[in-house]
Amino acid sequence: MKTPVKLRVNGQAHEIFVEPRKTLADALRDDCGLTGTHLGCEHGVCGACTVLLDGDPVRACLMFAIQCQDMEIRTVEGLADGEELHPMQRAFWEKHGLQCGFCTPGFLMLAVGALERKPDMDEEELKEMLSSNLCRCTGYQNILAAVRAAQAEMQ
């Protein structure tokens, strides 16, 4: 049975009407019209659906929208400030951290969330953190380079 659910996404309130089985990822895409969050595997393995929930990177395919009321949700649409890209977005662009771009929203949210929690992550920690998400194109080296560049700027 559909029920009303209130989501706060990128500072904006969304009142949606969904079944409990609607995942956060599907609610963001279908009901809030925010299609930047991508779905790869729908079982927690690829990380394409990563969003920030009260600041923590989480798999949006493994949460139900109904669980996320009263929480602060951030998606890739909330990173840029108007026309001004977030340092992480700009670094991915400059360092060629993407090719097809399918995995990019997930990597951006993962890295931004991780670095906001722990700005001084060392090389090993960055690699371990990035191992959470899959990219079929880049071979990861440029993603790591981009995250390192953005880290310097975010500090």
Place this chain on the structure above:
Amino acid sequence: MKPPRFEYRAPSDVEEVVGILTEVGDEGKVLAGGQSLVPSMNFRLARPGLLVDINGVKALDYIQRSGDRILIGTLTRHSCLENAAAVPGPLGRLLATAAHHVGHMPIRVRGTFGGSVAHADPAAEWCMVSVLLDAEIIAVGSRGRRTIPAEDFFRTVFTTALEPYELLSEVILPVLPDSARFGFVEFSRRAGDFAIVASSVVIDVGSNGIINPRVALAGVGGTPVRARSAEAVLAGSAPSAELFRAAADAAAGDVEPMGDIHGSSEYRRHLVRVLTRRALERAASEA
């Protein structure tokens, strides 16, 4: 895929959780971190009619000390235990090392200690640690609470002694003496994957050699197991490379691993030998 339909309830205290579970019987399932349950619902392997979301039951989220025991509330997230200071002494360091091997950071901020134990994956770090340390698992049902020793709790793959109407509320671990040393080694294909095999050991070296040796293995059968003959080899002897090799051989003899696409039976037995030796060497060199 998308999960099948279910009814959703989000109670705020333990009595209410137990009340709902009792009322709905087999149809109900507890939703903790969702990091195992939701994937299996998305695959349509699990089709619970009703989910009881316990994330709002704040009274289940704690780490407490009571005398020589540490009480871990079921809702404690994997990530809380990554901080070695969350629990005093060598136990804190052991838990932090194990926590670090559980999936990836976004999995660890949601997934829970109790959820992993209730799920009973034979390769899960927390299940192995529970068996290693003779954890006591607390189950709460409408008829009250009972304590289940870890070795009786895990029955086979994804199967435990928990009744459908019971909530796993707490896992109790013994505080380890400051002199205790641990080793925790696992082998997986990629960072964050479930272990193919993992080995964990705790030893304490006194003037008369090793006291209270514990060796536990994951990924070698339907449940995590203690390697009793390895423990017997270690007990009372002085640590040495030779002793560790003998204990590792004994551990390999203690298991009858099942082969699957990730590794044959012989391969897993080989891993048990190598990883147990390494775990013991790490324990011996732990400062």
